[in-house]
Amino acid sequence: MPVPSTQPAAERKLLRDTVQDKIRAAIMDGTLEPGERLNDDDLIAWLGVSRTPIREALAELARAGLIEMAPNRYTRVAAPTKDELLDAYRTLGVIYGGVVRLAVPRFTAAQRKKIVAVLDDVAARVDGEHMDDVAREGSDIYAMWVEACGNASLAQLCRATTDGLAFKLRVPELTELVPADVVRPEIDKLRAAVLAQDPIAAELAMEAIHLLPTRSAD
Incomplete structure (x- = not known):
């Protein structure tokens, strides 16, 4: 029996990924706003592809x-709420505490320098009461x-979950629920x-930044 060709499926997957990247970027940069309805015909006109890769x-x-x-009601950009913020923020802390623990011993000198520069920038933004800017670039x-x-495996988990979790931090109550005076010293650590x-x-500091408990209650 002839072996079926898998080339069309591979092409379809590649197209789906391209479409996904474009829609994701539009959501993350605010072109597509929270709660905005997404119409298939509008997306087809914008992206120049058929309905199938868009739905995928x-x-x-x-x-x-x-x-x-x-189904049969709406497709829309998620709209983060105050009630979701802390769960999402702490989940990021659980995931990235482990990521940091693995990454720190592996950093090249160039990577270490880049991370330190980013942490300095984050600290400056927290000092300047611009936590919302940090959340947008999370x-x-x-x-x-x-x-x-x-x-x-951990990298794949991060790619699948980080965007959605970080997006949930984009609410006006961020500075109320994630106090700068708690977070700022941990950034230095x-x-x-x-x-x-x-x-x-590094792991303990990342977890503390994300408001995870650091010791058992006395």
Whole structure:
């Protein structure tokens, strides 16, 4: 029996991924706003592709938490709420505590220098009461740690979940629920741990930044 060709499926997957990347970028940069309805015909006109890869891409983005879908009712950009923020923020801390612990000993000198510069920038923004700016760029900041962690399974988990979790931080109540006076000292500790190449201290600092408990109650 002739072996069926898999080339069309591979091409379709590649097209879906391209469409997904474009829609994701439009959501993350605010071109597509929270709660905005997504119409198939409008997306077809914008992206210049057929309905199938668009629906596949939207389904993937829904799994990532960036899109909300209700059959025969609506497809829309997710709209983060205050009630979701702390759960999402702490989940990022659980994931990225482990990422940081793996990444810190593996950093090249160039990667370490880049991370320290980013942490200095984040600290300056927190001092300047611009936590919302940090939240908007959260996915890119987290991605730098993933690049060096050396764990393919963990990196895949991060790629699948970080965008949706970081997007949930984009609410006006961020500074109320994530106090700068709690976060700011831990950023300094994370910076110092990176320079000292201390993975345990770095993990604890990342977890504390994300408001995870650091010790048992007395």
